[in-house]
Amino acid sequence: MPILECRELSKRFGKTAALDNVSLKLEPGRVIGLLGPNGSGKTTLIKLCNGLLTPSEGEILIDGEAPGPKTKAIVSYLSDKEYLPDWMSTRQLMDFFEDFYQDFDRQRAEEMLLRLGLDEKQKVKTMSKGTREKVQLILVMSRRAKLYLLDEPIGGVDPATRDYILDTIIRNYNPEAAVLISTHLIADVEQVLDEVIFIQNGQILLQSDVDSIREEKGMSVDQYFREVFKC
Amino acid sequence: MEWNFRNDLPIYSQLVEQIKRGIVSGAFAPGERLSSVREMATEAGVNPNTMQRALQELERQGLVYSQRTAGRFVTEDTQTIEDSKRALAREQTEAFRKAMETLGYDRAEIVALLQEEA
Amino acid sequence: MLSKLLKQEFRATGRIMLPVLAALLLLSVLGNFSIRMMDQNVTNNAVLRFLFVFLIIVFVLGMFAAVLMTLLLMITRFYRNLLKDEGYLMHTLPVSVHGLVWSKLIVSLVWFVVTGLVVTAILFLTGLIQSGTNLGELMMEFPSWAEIREAMAEAGFRGSDITVFLLELLALVGFFATCLHFYAAMAMGHMFNKDKILLSIVFFVVISFALSMMTSLLAFRIDSLELYVAEFDSAQVLGFMNRLLRFSLIVELIQGALLYFATTLSLRRGLNLA
Numbered sequence: 001m002p003i004l005e006c007r008e009l010s011k012r013f014g015k016t017a018a019l020d021n022v023s024l025k026l027e028p029g030r031v032i033g034l035l036g037p038n039g040s041g042k043t044t045l046i047k048l049c050n051g052l053l054t055p056s057e058g059e060i061l062i063d064g065e066a067p068g069p070k071t072k073a074i075v076s077y078l079s080d081k082e083y084l085p086d087w088m089s090t091r092q093l094m095d096f097f098e099d100f101y102q103d104f105d106r107q108r109a110e111e112m113l114l115r116l117g118l119d120e121k122q123k124v125k126t127m128s129k130g131t132r133e134k135v136q137l138i139l140v141m142s143r144r145a146k147l148y149l150l151d152e153p154i155g156g157v158d159p160a161t162r163d164y165i166l167d168t169i170i171r172n173y174n175p176e177a178a179v180l181i182s183t184h185l186i187a188d189v190e191q192v193l194d195e196v197i198f199i200q201n202g203q204i205l206l207q208s209d210v211d212s213i214r215e216e217k218g219m220s221v222d223q224y225f226r227e228v229f230k231c
Numbered sequence: 232m233e234w235n236f237r238n239d240l241p242i243y244s245q246l247v248e249q250i251k252r253g254i255v256s257g258a259f260a261p262g263e264r265l266s267s268v269r270e271m272a273t274e275a276g277v278n279p280n281t282m283q284r285a286l287q288e289l290e291r292q293g294l295v296y297s298q299r300t301a302g303r304f305v306t307e308d309t310q311t312i313e314d315s316k317r318a319l320a321r322e323q324t325e326a327f328r329k330a331m332e333t334l335g336y337d338r339a340e341i342v343a344l345l346q347e348e349a
Numbered sequence: 350m351l352s353k354l355l356k357q358e359f360r361a362t363g364r365i366m367l368p369v370l371a372a373l374l375l376l377s378v379l380g381n382f383s384i385r386m387m388d389q390n391v392t393n394n395a396v397l398r399f400l401f402v403f404l405i406i407v408f409v410l411g412m413f414a415a416v417l418m419t420l421l422l423m424i425t426r427f428y429r430n431l432l433k434d435e436g437y438l439m440h441t442l443p444v445s446v447h448g449l450v451w452s453k454l455i456v457s458l459v460w461f462v463v464t465g466l467v468v469t470a471i472l473f474l475t476g477l478i479q480s481g482t483n484l485g486e487l488m489m490e491f492p493s494w495a496e497i498r499e500a501m502a503e504a505g506f507r508g509s510d511i512t513v514f515l516l517e518l519l520a521l522v523g524f525f526a527t528c529l530h531f532y533a534a535m536a537m538g539h540m541f542n543k544d545k546i547l548l549s550i551v552f553f554v555v556i557s558f559a560l561s562m563m564t565s566l567l568a569f570r571i572d573s574l575e576l577y578v579a580e581f582d583s584a585q586v587l588g589f590m591n592r593l594l595r596f597s598l599i600v601e602l603i604q605g606a607l608l609y610f611a612t613t614l615s616l617r618r619g620l621n622l623a
Contacts, residue, residue: 013542013621031278047622050441054618069350073443083437085430087364099353100442163276170272173279191242191277211241211281220238 001064003028003147003178004049009058011044011202018044020202021058028146029175033189033210034182035221036199037229042182043080045199046149049180050077063146073102076145080152082132084124090135091120101143109142112168130161137165141172148179154188166192187222196221198228232258234275242277246285254294254305255316262307265295350444354452359459361430362422366460370467373415377471380408381478388479412468419464423457424531432539436622446616450532450609457528458521509587515594522601529608530556536612540619556611560604567600 002025011019019041026032034042047053049060051067062071084093090113097104113120116134124132137153150169154162169179170192183189186196190210198205205228210221217224232253236245253259265271265286272282286303289295293311297303306312331341383401392398431439431449439449477487492500501509534556538549 029280031280052437052440052620052622054620069443069445072441075441077437077441079434079437081434081437083434085361085435085438087361092360096357099356100350100444166276167273170276170279171269173269173272191236191275194278194280210278211243214239214241218239223238 002026002061003063004180005061006045006049007059007061009045009048009060010056011048011053012056017202019048022199022202022204023058024197024204024207026147026178026180028178030194031169031173031179031181031192033186033193033196033221034180034199035184035186035196035225036182037184040199041202042199043151044202046077046151046180046182049147049149050075074146076101076103076140076143076148078136078140078148078150078153080155082129082136084132084136084139086125087123089121089123090118093124093135093139094120097139097143103144105142105144108172109138112138112142116164130157133157133161134164137168141168144174144177146177148177150179150181152182152184154183154185162188186225187220190221193221198225200229232274234277236277243281243284243288246275246277246282247288250285250289251292251294251315251319255312255319259305261305261309261312263305264301265303265305267302351448351452354444354448355455358426358452358456362426362456362460365422366419366464369415369418370464373411373467373471376404376408376411377475379404380411381475383408384475384479412471415464416461416468419457419460422460423453423528424535426457427453427532428535431616432535432545432622434622436620440616440620440622446613449616450612453532454525454528458524461524512587512591512594515591515598519594519598519601522598522605526601526605526608529605529612530560533608533611533615536615537619540615540621542621545623556608563604564600567596 004024004026006022006024009019009022010017022041022045034045036042044053048055049062049067051072060067063074065071088096094104094106094109097109098106110120113135116138118131118135122131124135127135140148140150153165157165166189169181173179181189181193193210195207195209196213197207213219213221213224219227232249234249236242250259259265266274268283268286269279271286272279275282286295290297290303292315293308294306294315295303296306328338328341331344336344383404386392387398387401387405429435431453476482498509531553534553535549537552538547539545541548
């Protein structure tokens with residue numbers, strides 16, 4: 001059974017359609033890139049999947065259920081916003097995650113923090129942007145979720161942080177879980193992906209294996225993407 | 232081990248190629264236990280499924296074998312490794328010869344050139 | 350899950366309200382000291398006298414400010430935690446919208462009541478201290494609840510228990526309805542892509558208007574003739590009071606329920622975090 005399924009999904013804001021009749025399926029054990037230019041509907045799709053938006057038409061099934069408290073328990077979401085309350089320390093945030101998410105693996109989070117030499121007592125308020133992003137990622141990736149939705153995790157971070165993020169995604173690979181990564185920086189993530197979805201103007205242009213594209217087109221997904229989205 | 236990927240080939244086949252080179256060059260010794268798929272994937276910075284697929288291909292080719300509990304090992308059969316090395320060498324030689332031929336050298340001239348170099 | 354949300358909400362608000370209450374207690378000590386000093390004309394030093402007057406003013410304003418703070422916090426917590434960036438965290442927790450709203454309502458109520466009690470206690474103690482009354486003596490003289498009820502009954506106000514109960518219930522429902530008025534306006538304003546705050550204010554005004562219309566329409570239902578009974582006894586007054594309270598309670602309950610529905614529906618179906 002797919003972990004995520006969208007059926008003829010549309011989302012309109014006023015007259016503009018942010019998402020237009022999207023149907024797709026994601027299988028567990030896969031790392032999938034959601035690739036498209038800015039404003040193509042990537043964030044809208046992810047927000048719909050975790051219940052931050054309600055579809056105008058169509059439906060979304062996560063592990064067979066419409067988004068709600070039940071699906072939120074198995075979806076781990078990294079927003080492109082800085083959404084952690086700034087008065088909390090990393091330790092308090094871990095308490096918080098432990099309280100609300102049964103699948104939160106505190107030991108794993110503590111190991112990752114230690115590896116980066118981050119202080120658990122530091123408050124979000126006093127963290128640099130990079131540290132905040134790392135703490136968010138650690139919290140999100142320390143859950144043993146069935147579906148990870150990572151919205152632009154590598155947008156605007158320095159190369160070292162980007163490598164750390166990709167490394168963390170590979171390291172935490174779980175054959176029962178799917179990871180969806182939205183980005184417009186394809187060259188950086190290409191190697192860690194099984195599969196890519198191209199999205200443009202709210203429509204899915206293609207869903208394919210990375211190696212199939214390379215094999216058939218004789219070029220990287222990044223090069224192919226540039227060709228498809230040529231202006 | 233240094234991992235480099237070209238854009239025009241599937242990542243999977245490049246992994247097969249690079250691990251094979253590692254084996255024939257001795258970077259992975261015969262009978263050596265390989266790290267887990269996840270570790271190798273992390274090290275190479277690639278998707279674990281792709282790494283898994285590459286290792287399965289190497290298994291099929293007899294360069295690697297897996298034991299249910301202990302993990303994956305480089306073959307102890309030096310003959311297989313030698314054959315692989317031979318095959319790789321042949322590919323390289325062939326490619327070299329073709330490149331030289333496009334420059335207008337014939338077989339004898341190529342051999343002479345090589346001897347001069349040495 | 351509600352208990353976990355409450356725990357988190359108390360943590361988030363406690364770090365503001367506990368210092369506020371502590372400051373209030375400190376102010377009350379300083380204020381009382383200043384009142385005593387001024388009262389007894391201890392000094393003629395202009396600077397010191399100014400300081401004392403200043404402290405008394407701050408003390409009085411501080412009590413208002415503390416109560417106001419609980420209301421302000423009620424609004425800002427809902428806004429910042431559920432409608433701004435923190436909403437990305439809160440709305441992806443495996444909890445229902447009802448849990449989110451109720452945790453905010455309950456915690457707001459608790460701080461409002463606690464602050465109210467603290468202010469009342471401070472005023473009471475200030476009165477005692479400044480009048481030089483001994484607390485022990487006062488307690489002795491203070492009538493017990495049973496005595497009050499007896500006195501009420503003698504005066505003809507039989508059944509005043511229910512009146513007190515209705516008053517308390519009305520205060521509770523009224524408080525929730527007031528919170529939900531703000532919540533509904535903000536939740537509705539934030540369904541739109543632009544001008545979210547402006548629209549929230551517009552919705553607040555529109556809702557106020559709708560609610561008062563509704564109250565006036567419903568008020569026709571109550572038999573107001575009773576007001577003009579020329580000769581009424583205490584029992585009649587009490588009966589009328591109870592009817593009025595029950596009516597108000599029903600109105601507040603209906604309005605509260607509607608506002609609750611508007612709030613949760615807007616959050617569930619119309620959430621549109623920037």
